Amino acid sequence: MGEHLAFHGTVIHSLGLSELEIIEDALMVVSDGRIVRLDKHIPKAEVPTLLESLSSPKEVRYLGRGEFLIPGFVDTHNHAPQYAQRGLGQSMHILDWLDKVTFPNEARFQDIGYAKRIYSQCVDGFLKQGITTASYYGSLHADATNILADLCLQKGQRAFVGKCNMNRNAPEFYRDASVESSLADTEACIRHIRKIDPEGKLLKHVLTPRFATTCDPELLKGLGKIASENPDLPIQTHFNEAEQEINFTKTLFPEFKNEADLYESFGLLNRRSILAHCCFMTDYEMDRLKSLECGVAHCPISNMTVGGGFMASPIRQFLGRGIKVGLGTDSGGGYSSSILDAMRQALVASNAREVASQGQDRGLGISELFFLATLGGAQVCCLDDKIGNFEVGKEFDALLINSGTPGIMTMLEDWDSTETIFDKFIMTGDDRNIDQVYVRGRLVKS
């Protein structure tokens, strides 16, 4: 499936934070899921002869005006069980939101049938919106988490899938029974993914302590041990998300002055760590993240809505220090599971920071937002050797954009440059303009 592909037309990808490359008349050849050629400025008429000489596929998809290829979107932070609760509890305070909406909803994933149905909708919904790589928090249930992994593999999504660890400060009906059972379930999920995807072509288990506040020190220690024994496994947690949460953490762990020291001491901070939110950050903690090579999952939608909250993360400062940053939809805390919406909200959040910092932290531009949604996310997931842009040798995770699909995207005019068309898509397009989605060369939406 999708073993040999060739495209001719416009290709747009990021080479770096502010290096958007727009290649017109590109010829891209994909073989066995990998990009084997990306030639620039190839007149359409020369394509057949060129492919002939390359003993490449003879079938070429010629992209018309308004069509272009971009790398697949990377969602560095979201909660798969919350796919079913997107948009709910927006005016509740964060603890009410957890107690009244989220925990009761996640508890339902003990029911295998429910898990299958919602996770199937979730993976389909993400792929439809162009999310080719997702770092998923599961519920605390090992069985449901394994189902999520099965579905990602079956539907062809690249994913980190994590059984959520939480054995305290959560309701009786929704917490791990003990440290031992929480760790044993985690080990079972790791084995499951290694069984179904032994080469890790698409899947990895991700160690997922929900927060420090919901994990006994013994549990964090156990997860740190698994992390050190399994240097291939990514790690994710919520980090300095809300003042309430930060203060509560300090009460529970008075021996640590901040979350960076706390998680590091348990062996949970390294280059494989994906830290969601990072809203309240001191210079010290930013330095620690940089030294430890941790990545930030910026989730502007939930940061600015759920729990009546509003906190814009200091993204420009992270970028200035060379800290890896990607975008997260954080659905369902974030009401939308679209990375396009996350990009737009990241623009708003960065404008808020610009004003709050009196112009110091410059707002983000569209090419920077696009970087965060693609290559930046790949870096956060330590997958940038495989995906994130169209470098020859990388795997082909791509979206074929069609600006002309009937929907609500701003229509094209004859005089629009390719950059203008790209801006129109980023700011006004939606899933209807994502015509095809490829992961490792496999067509997963058409």
Next chain:
Amino acid sequence: MGEHLAFHGTVIHSLGLSELEIIEDALMVVSDGRIVRLDKHIPKAEVPTLLESLSSPKEVRYLGRGEFLIPGFVDTHNHAPQYAQRGLGQSMHILDWLDKVTFPNEARFQDIGYAKRIYSQCVDGFLKQGITTASYYGSLHADATNILADLCLQKGQRAFVGKCNMNRNAPEFYRDASVESSLADTEACIRHIRKIDPEGKLLKHVLTPRFATTCDPELLKGLGKIASENPDLPIQTHFNEAEQEINFTKTLFPEFKNEADLYESFGLLNRRSILAHCCFMTDYEMDRLKSLECGVAHCPISNMTVGGGFMASPIRQFLGRGIKVGLGTDSGGGYSSSILDAMRQALVASNAREVASQGQDRGLGISELFFLATLGGAQVCCLDDKIGNFEVGKEFDALLINSGTPGIMTMLEDWDSTETIFDKFIMTGDDRNIDQVYVRGRLVKS
């Protein structure tokens, strides 16, 4: 067309700012475009007999689970010519955005063919997204503005349509030639609308000085005179939008301490005035707006994006003082022409105000956002005797929502209450979930 309609099922509308009324098993009967009955708690089985006794239409649309009627959305502020530029220039500073994107684009509307094409897309696009009433800024061209009015009438949208007045501080290629020609063109547009819709069933001309900075005092004076001679005409302008603009206004009109006094002195502030933005407001100016009964068009999308800006308007304070408030998409300054997006961004903006005011200005809840998008907008337009909710006697401007349409809306669960379904639609639905759109009982989208 649409002379007799009957619906049975769920109806949701606002009775006031925090009074969301959800009526299940409602029977709504519409005759000649007007709501003639709205009965509550009518079992489905009784509907045929009841209608028989009323000599009402025999054909009833029975709404299923996930379907409900809401009032049409009111967009109190947007620029029709900018429909073609939504999403462009998001990272430019405001003056660059005007000079490089907006003015050259609006200048194109001298071309009648272009105006027809874009305005047709614009009205279709708005109706598709459930905007049954729009207050449009046109370009400065009388002919193009008349075409916009023709199209609204033909396609069945309720609209205020305004030729934009601007005779200075705009480029040579895009400004009114003189005060006289600007006023004469305005008069011609007023006559045109009175000719094509003599009873004002759908259309009104709206007096539209772009800003004080783009109008000579003589022009403002002339518009004020037209306003006083035509007490049926609404008035719209941009008001205290950006610090730059406010300072420039003070330079041009040193005799006024603030924009409220300025516009009032020219006879442009009264209960028919729709003031877009109102971001920077003193107590004095809020008092003036309240006394003069002006309405506020809150445009959170553009306030937080265009020109790298970020300013959240003090909506809670307006509401607390009893000032009328509605929502504006402000497309194309706002990248989206969806009122659902405007509601979500109003939530974000209100959260920003809550944080900035240390909790004083409470964030807006979903029922309040919905009020702003419907009844609040109708009040701002002084149309609340006709539209905005489903009071018996009002005209039937309505959207039939179908939560089950394939799209990206959060799917329904068996245990969802009607309120939960409503929240899912408001926060995650889009135009695909707007199955039918009615204006004055006429089906304008199906």
